[in-house]
Amino acid sequence: MEKNQIHRQVALLRQSLFDQGFIDEQFVQLEELQDDTNPKFVEEVVTLYYRDSTRLIVCIEQALDKNPLDFNKLDSLMHQFKGSSSSIGARKVTAESTQFREYCKAGNGEGCMRSFQQMKKEYITLKKKLETYFQLARQVGPLDSTSRPN
Amino acid sequence: MNPSCGKGSMLTSSRKSSEVVLDQFPAGLRVLVVDDDPTCLKIVEKMLRTCHYEVTTCNRAETALASLQANRNGFDIVISDVHMPDMDGFKLLELIGLEMDLPVINSGHRAVMSADDGKQVVMKGVTHGACDYLIKPIRIEELKNIWQHVVRKRKNEWKELEQSVSIEDGGDKMQKQSEDVDYSSSANEVGNWKSSKRRKDDEDELEDKDDTSTLKKPRVVWSVELHQQFVAAVNQLGIDKAVPKKILELMNVPGLTRENVASHLQKYRLYLRRLSGVPQHQGGINASFIGTQDATFSPISSLTGLDLRALAVAGQLPEQSLSTLHAASFARPSPKSGQPVPMVDQRNIFSFNNSKFKTGEGQLQQPNLGNSNQMNLLHGIPTTMEPKQLAELHQSFENMSNMQASVCQSNSLLMHRGSTRFPPNMGQPLVSNGLPGGLLLRNISAENGRGLGGYASPVSQTTSSAALTFPMNHGPELPGSNSFPTLGSPPGIPSLTQKGPSKEDIPVNSDAKGSSAGGIIPGYYLLNDLQQLQSNDWEVRNVGLAFNSPQNTSSLTGNLENPASSLFVQQGISSGSMRNSSSGGGSKVSYLVEGTHHQNLSSIVNSSVRIKSESVADTGCQNILYTQHFGQEDLMSVLLKQQEGIAPVNPEFDLDGYSMDNIHV
Numbered sequence: 016m017e018k019n020q021i022h023r024q025v026a027l028l029r030q031s032l033f034d035q036g037f038i039d040e041q042f043v044q045l046e047e048l049q050d051d052t053n054p055k056f057v058e059e060v061v062t063l064y065y066r067d068s069t070r071l072i073v074c075i076e077q078a079l080d081k082n083p084l085d086f087n088k089l090d091s092l093m094h095q096f097k098g099s100s101s102s103i104g105a106r107k108v109t110a111e112s113t114q115f116r117e118y119c120k121a122g123n124g125e126g127c128m129r130s131f132q133q134m135k136k137e138y139i140t141l142k143k144k145l146e147t148y149f150q151l152a153r154q155v156g157p158l159d160s161t162s163r164p165n
Numbered sequence: 166m167n168p169s170c171g172k173g174s175m176l177t178s179s180r181k182s183s184e185v186v187l188d189q190f191p192a193g194l195r196v197l198v199v200d201d202d203p204t205c206l207k208i209v210e211k212m213l214r215t216c217h218y219e220v221t222t223c224n225r226a227e228t229a230l231a232s233l234q235a236n237r238n239g240f241d242i243v244i245s246d247v248h249m250p251d252m253d254g255f256k257l258l259e260l261i262g263l264e265m266d267l268p269v270i271n272s273g274h275r276a277v278m279s280a281d282d283g284k285q286v287v288m289k290g291v292t293h294g295a296c297d298y299l300i301k302p303i304r305i306e307e308l309k310n311i312w313q314h315v316v317r318k319r320k321n322e323w324k325e326l327e328q329s330v331s332i333e334d335g336g337d338k339m340q341k342q343s344e345d346v347d348y349s350s351s352a353n354e355v356g357n358w359k360s361s362k363r364r365k366d367d368e369d370e371l372e373d374k375d376d377t378s379t380l381k382k383p384r385v386v387w388s389v390e391l392h393q394q395f396v397a398a399v400n401q402l403g404i405d406k407a408v409p410k411k412i413l414e415l416m417n418v419p420g421l422t423r424e425n426v427a428s429h430l431q432k433y434r435l436y437l438r439r440l441s442g443v444p445q446h447q448g449g450i451n452a453s454f455i456g457t458q459d460a461t462f463s464p465i466s467s468l469t470g471l472d473l474r475a476l477a478v479a480g481q482l483p484e485q486s487l488s489t490l491h492a493a494s495f496a497r498p499s500p501k502s503g504q505p506v507p508m509v510d511q512r513n514i515f516s517f518n519n520s521k522f523k524t525g526e527g528q529l530q531q532p533n534l535g536n537s538n539q540m541n542l543l544h545g546i547p548t549t550m551e552p553k554q555l556a557e558l559h560q561s562f563e564n565m566s567n568m569q570a571s572v573c574q575s576n577s578l579l580m581h582r583g584s585t586r587f588p589p590n591m592g593q594p595l596v597s598n599g600l601p602g603g604l605l606l607r608n609i610s611a612e613n614g615r616g617l618g619g620y621a622s623p624v625s626q627t628t629s630s631a632a633l634t635f636p637m638n639h640g641p642e643l644p645g646s647n648s649f650p651t652l653g654s655p656p657g658i659p660s661l662t663q664k665g666p667s668k669e670d671i672p673v674n675s676d677a678k679g680s681s682a683g684g685i686i687p688g689y690y691l692l693n694d695l696q697q698l699q700s701n702d703w704e705v706r707n708v709g710l711a712f713n714s715p716q717n718t719s720s721l722t723g724n725l726e727n728p729a730s731s732l733f734v735q736q737g738i739s740s741g742s743m744r745n746s747s748s749g750g751g752s753k754v755s756y757l758v759e760g761t762h763h764q765n766l767s768s769i770v771n772s773s774v775r776i777k778s779e780s781v782a783d784t785g786c787q788n789i790l791y792t793q794h795f796g797q798e799d800l801m802s803v804l805l806k807q808q809e810g811i812a813p814v815n816p817e818f819d820l821d822g823y824s825m826d827n828i829h830v
Contacts, residue, residue, distance in 0.1 A: 041302045041304075044302070044304055044305060045208065048208070048215055048305070059207075060204060060207055063203055063204050063207055064204040067202070067203050091248075094248060094274065095250075097274065098202055098205060098248075098274050099204045099205065101302045102202070102204055102205045102208050102301060102303070103204060103208075104302070
């Protein structure tokens with residue numbers, strides 16, 4: 016009973032993440048890779064992502080503090096960050112990264128700052144949501160998910 | 166991050182691949198993944214495991230190189246990110262592809278800013294030898310088919326090696342191997358490929374031993390710096406004149422022997438050929454590209470990769486790669502400067518579809534069939550070539566002369582026997598960025614398809630990323646023109662046409678019509694008919710290209726008559742022939758249309774392709790590429806005739822100055 020409820024909650028939460036655009040199709044790919052031999056694969060990947068990308072974010076922040084801004088470097092850092100984010104399916108984060116890169120290419124320092132802040136917000140939000148999601152999911156065991164988001 | 170490589174699975178050096186894996190292929194494929202992003206690395210690793218591949222991961226290019234060098238046969242394919250901080254992804258690509266002959270797939274993000282960026286990145290990968298390009302985030306479906314690159318490459322290399330070795334060494338070594346290896350069917354030989362690979366590897370060692378001739382020298386590791394020095398020396402000497410002795414002197418590296426340089430040079434040449442369009446083995450591909458391009462091709466840029474793709478498409482590539490490529494937004498061929506069009510004119514030629522071989526064009530590389538959309542090539546009916554087109558062709562030929570080196574390759578392209586050729590990238594510009602020898606064979610789109618050997622389905626798809634699968638396997642036998650990298654000098658470019666019996670499978674010509682440019686370039690492959698070439702086997706050597714006899718058809722005729730003249734149809738027409746620097750009537754490029762013995766040859770001569778081909782037509786296989794300017798009607802009739810196997814051989818190729826006199830059928 017309870018388990019069913021939790022099951023449902025997990026499913027709903029998952030669906031809402033898709034609906035709200037926090038995650039995308041790529042996340043489903045990860046889910047599909049998860050199996051009995053590796054039942055926490057998705058969570059591991061996301062954890063790895065957050066750990067590794069923290070470093071990148073710090074670098075970007077440092078670079079943004081410099082004056083004048085080194086757009087090439089910023090772009091390159093963000094390129095890497097974007098790659099990671101897109102590989103876990105972090106949609107909004109990826110979108111903001113793209114935006115950031117556009118500003119870099121245009122040499123728009125202001126725009127870079129703004130979009131970086133925005134990106135960070137999304138990044139943190141996603142992290143929280145995913146943490147909640149994983150916690151819940153752990154309670155119900157392997158999800159019968161992998162249903163494509165509508 | 167740990168600097169070391171994590172081995173997902175053991176690198177089983179002891180594994181005798183052929184024993185274990187054959188049945189389960191592609192399971193057990195040994196993949197090396199290089200990416201500095203640990204998240205991506207983990208994901209890709211998991212995906213590959215799910216595909217039942219054996220995975221080794223590295224997050225640094227140097228460690229990857231080190232493991233590759235330590236265990237040369239330990240991997241079957243490499244997937245490498247193009248954007249890595251510690252080493253340029255492209256340099257790594259080049260080193261791996263060149264020195265180790267492993268197929269390499271690039272991965273990277275979709276270009277954000279503009280289509281051009283994406284295209285450039287992809288193109289760059291292609292020119293450095295990548296056989297595919299995967300856009301991140303990578304999906305498992307795309308990884309499932311990577312094994313095809315391995316098979317293709319092995320096949321091609323095998324042939325290549327075979328050809329070059331036999332040509333250079335008299336082929337005794339290779340011969341025995343070739344007997345054993347039956348490459349006739351591409352995909353079916355999977356079982357063989359491993360054993361072939363082993364054999365090939367053994368062969369390599371054998372060669373090395375022979376080189377040293379006496380004692381076994383410690384293997385030289387071609388590091389980045391050493392390779393750079395080598396490349397610098399080669400460029401300084403000129404690819405034509407680069408002989409091991411001189412290279413060695415220029416490099417001035419203590420402890421390096423002439424033999425080391427020689428074998429590295431051989432590999433480098435193969436690599437260049439591959440870059441240029443994978444001609445040769447690819448067989449048809451090369452040939453095709455030359456002719457078919459429409460003028461609109463964008464200059465050679467880029468297409469090499471695409472061409473390959475096209476080729477791949479034509480033959481074997483699954484669409485997937487192409488789609489990937491597309492994703493890469495390989496934009497259409499933006500004409501790059503450079504040689505452009507030599508092939509372009511070819512388009513017109515291609516309209517011929519049949520025979521147009523623009524041999525020589527091999528170098529053409531890129532003539533991008535330009536027009537990505539246009540590719541009209543052959544819509545079945547040869548379009549008449551306007552005189553100016555011929556002129557253009559002519560120019561292109563001249564350009565080609567610049568190209569050289571790869572010319573040989575083009576031969577292979579053209580020559581392909583029967584293999585239908587490559588659909589010139591239809592639409593996608595066959596950009597050959599001027600690759601040396603970039604043979605872009607772009608197939609000749611023989612629209613006729615029918616008679617002519619399968620048409621290569623145009624690669625229109627190539628639009629996207631250039632990641633062409635490089636080794637395009639087209640028919641099994643591709644003339645070995647390779648051995649002559651630079652035909653340029655000898656005017657008559659005798660390109661080897663390998664005769665190979667039509668084994669070549671003509672790559673599918675799926676009529677890619679739809680695809681971009683719509684042009685599927687029917688590989689001019691008359692080759693199908695040319696299959697007759699069978700008798701030709703590698704006789705390339707003997708080909709005495711009779712190119713030099715320009716302008717008179719008489720020469721052709723003469724040639725046609727005697728088999729001795731050995732036709733070479735070089736598909737790509739080695740630059741040598743192309744060089745017909747003599748513009749105007751001068752350049753006579755004899756392109757031999759391969760395979761088609763006799764009869765077909767005439768058909769091959771596409772009117773559009775005006776190559777002044779002096780080619781000597783071997784009676785046996787007349788691979789004469791005539792670029793004759795046939796009037797449409799004439800062409801049609803010719804084609805039709807050919808279909809019937811009646812090859813009206815028009816001895817009078819008036820190769821001069823592209824006069825499209827009708828060739829009498």
